[in-house]
Amino acid sequence: MRLVICPGVHEPKLTDCFLAGLSEVWEDEYPRQNPQIVDRVKVFPAHKYPPFSALDILHFLCSQDLAGENLVFVSFSAGVAGAIGAAWMWQQIGGQVGAFFALDGWGVPLGGTFPIHRISHDSFTHWSSAILGSGGDSFYADPELAHLELWRSPQTAKGWHISHTAAGTETAAPTTAAKFLVHLLKQYGVQSVV
Template sequence: MMSLIICPGIHEPKLTESFLAGLQLNNSQNPPDILIFPTQDYPAYSSGHILQFLRQNHPLSSPILVISFSAGVVGAIAAVWGWQLLGGKVTAFIALDGWGVPLAGNFPIHRISHDYFTHWSSALLGSGEDNFYAAPSVEHLELWRQPQTVSGWWIHSQNHTEQKTPTTAAQFLTMLLDRYKT
């Protein structure tokens, strides 16, 4: 079974609890197995600590889907490359406000941004597949605190043309989780 790995940023753990509540994952028929990297014990940006956490808490034979936020994006992208080098499978990687972090891998990558500028400028460093940005823009932490209240645009391609569909950050994330069947 695939697990959902949450790599928060540098903030109070209550914000991550609020983020997960906003996704309403426990209301689904098959709630995912969720592992939250303990940023209260280790630096959010530490790929070595994230990889060690994965090795200690998740079987290498079971795939992972990673949702990371802010400084957690820095550590998480390098950790998943390490996870793959060890033989692990990464189903997808979702970066929320990973501004300035180059993203690349042989797995689906999605960016979620708190405003258009972050969306546009981050895309220069690898945008992956379907993405989302808030419109109107919201504060950085608001994206993590209450994704269900953040309205914006789902950016996707159809017939080689960029399409924009209105949605919320939580709905976009739920769509991705359903796609990858966590």
């Protein structure tokens, strides 16, 4: 299982902060029992190519020797638009998509034959984005925080993990964006975020 990070339009340093925040939570929640198990995380160079370009992301994936790999996409802002298209195209050329995470993908329709989860910086973005495809479990920050802060510091973004039961009822549990993401990444078979 490979983790593919698709940033938005911002400084690359923020993506480094995002990965450090996830790694911090990962080590707290799942101390590494075998230090040899480290997934190679692929980070799309959004500072060189447009993050909203599905074709550029697909070309990047094809250049990374990922044939036969099951990919989990974690995307942010404009990167959500490019990543969802790249995920669909990855499947069209025979690849596998294990799951898709959209952080603040407001206005981006989400759908596919793979699990999809939305993570939002506030409740308005969360509920209004659900109209375009809510996917599975989701998260929104409460209190709301700045758009870039969700990417910079997911470990401090407090809010609600929203789940739906088989009976159709909705439940909300307090957590952070990083804990929500780490929990689901582990569930989908990602072994590490470093």
